Amino acid sequence: MKEFDLAIIGAGPAGISAAIEAAGMGASVALIDENSIPGGKVFSHTHDHLQDTLPDKIEKRIGSPLLQRLESASSRISLFLESEVWNILDGWIVAVHRKGMSGEQVKSITARKLIISIGAFERIVPFPGWTLPGVFSVGGLNTLAKKGIIPGERILIAGSGPLQLVLAHHLINAGARIAGIVNAVSPRDVLARSAQLLLNVNGSVLKSGFSYLFSIRKQGIPTFFSHALSRVHGTTQVEKAEIVRVDRTGRPIRGTEKEIMADCIAYGYGLIPCCEITRLCGCDHIFDDQLGYWRPQLSEKMETSKPGVFVAGDCRLVKGYPAAIEEGKIAAIEACVQLGYTNRQTAESVLKASWSRLKRFKKFARAMELLSRPGPDLLDIISDDTEVCRCEEVTMKDIRSAVAQGAGDANDIKKRTRLGMGHCQGRFCGQVINELIWKLTGVPKEREVFTPRVPIKPVPFGVLSQE
DSSP, rough: OEEEEEEEEOOOOHHHHHHHHHHHTOOOOOEEEESSSSSSHHOOOOOGGGSSSSHHHHHHHHEEEEEHHHHHHHGEEEOOOOOOEEETTTTEEEEEEOOOOSSOOOOOOEEEEEEEOOOEEEEEOOOOOOOOOOSHHHHHHHHHTTTTTOOOOEEEEESSHHHHHHHHHHHHTTOOOOEEEEEESSSSHHHHHHHHHHHOOOHHHHHHHHHHHHHHHTOOOEEEETTEEEEEEEESSSOOEEEEEBBOOOOOTOOOOOEEEEEEEEEEEEEEOOOOHHHHTOOOOOEEEETTTTEOOOTTTTSSSSTTTOSTTTTTTTOHHHHHHHHHHHHHHHHHHHHTTTTTTHHHHHHHHHHHHHHHHHHHHHHHHHSOOGGGGGGOOTTOOOOOETTTTTTTTHHHHHTTTTTTOOOOOOHHOOOOTTTTTTTGGGGGGHHHHHHHHHHOEEEEEEEOOOOOOOOOHHHHHHO
C-alpha cells in the first residue's frame, strides 16, 4: 500500500493543476487517471493536422504550459496512469486497478486528503434507434475526429450545447461531410441568454466560438434550430435520421418530421457532473432544478461535507477547463493548509484572484448550461420499443409495465427490471428514470439516485477476490 498526503483522482485540467500546486508546497501527491496519458478530454487528444487551427491553438496555449509544468514537477508527483479507481474506504484508502501490463502494480493508495476531479459525461435522451451501430455521443465522436478518425460519409450532429460546434469544427478540419446540425434550442432562447454569455465570457472562448461558427457558415452546413432527433432508421447500421420540430418545452410537434440521409449520428445535450465517487464517499449532494442534474455540495474552498474530501472541475459544475484549473488550485491550497504545508493568511492572499476569476466563469457556465438542458417534454420521443437501459436491454415498455405494477421510485424500477445494473452502472439510464416515472404516474416525487455499488467501474473478479 502506497501512502501520500494527497490523492487526486482524475488527471484532467483540474487534477493536474491541483497536483502541481500541492507538490510545489511540499505535499506528497498521487495523481490517478484511467487513461494512458494525462490531460483529460481536452488536452490529451490532439492530432497533428488540427494543431494549426485557431481554437486548437488556444487549447494548446493553455494546455501545453500546464502539461509542461506537470512534467517539471514529475519528481514530486507519483503518476498512476491506466489506473481505475473502483472503491474508496474510510481513512481514504483508494482501491486501484491498473489496466496496463507495464509499470508498478499498485492495489491501493492511502491519502490524508482526497481531491476528486473526474470531470463530466454527456447527457442523453434515448430515442428509437439509438443503439444502432453508427450512433455516437458528441464527445465520443469528437475524440475520434481529433485523432483523424472519421467513421462515416454523411454525419448528422444533434442535441444541444457548445460541444456541437466543437465537433463540427474538428470534423470540417478532418475533411468530413456534415449532413446537418440539429439543435433543440430556439434562436429566441439563444438571444435571451446572449447578454449574460457575452458579459462573462473570456476572450479565448469568444474567439473559439466565432471561429467555429465561421467554419460552419463557410461550409454551408444546414442548421435546424428548435428541432430534435426523433428516430434513426437502419437494419445493421445507421441509414437515415428523422428529426422533428419541438416547442419551448421540448415537446415534439407531430407532422413536422423531416428525414435526413446520414450514416453516422453524433448527439448529446450538454454535460453533467460525474458523481459516482463523491456519492461513494458519502458526500452530500443537491439536485439543481434549473440545470437538471445532481452535484456535490461544496464550500468556497472546494471541500465537500466530508472533511478532507475536495472536488474540482466539471464533476461539480460544468464550467470548462479555465475554471477547472482555478478550482484545482483552490482545492490543493486548502488541502495544504489543513496538512500544515502553508498557513491560512498566505493561502487567502493567493486565492483572492482565483475566486474573482471563478465567479465570472460560473456565470458564463450557468447561462451555457441552461441552453444545453433539454426541455422536459422531449421524453415524448421515447417509444415503447426504445431501450432506455442499453446494458440490460430494458425498454420503455418494461418501465411502463413496472410502474403499472406498483414501482414508484428509481431503485424499485431497478429491482424489477435490472435497469441500471449493467456495465455503465446506471450512468445513462439513471439520468432520465425519475422523469419517466413522473411522466407515467403524473405524480412528481422527490428525485432518487441508484444506491452506490462497488465496484464503481468494472474490474476483473480476481481484483475483487484479492482485497
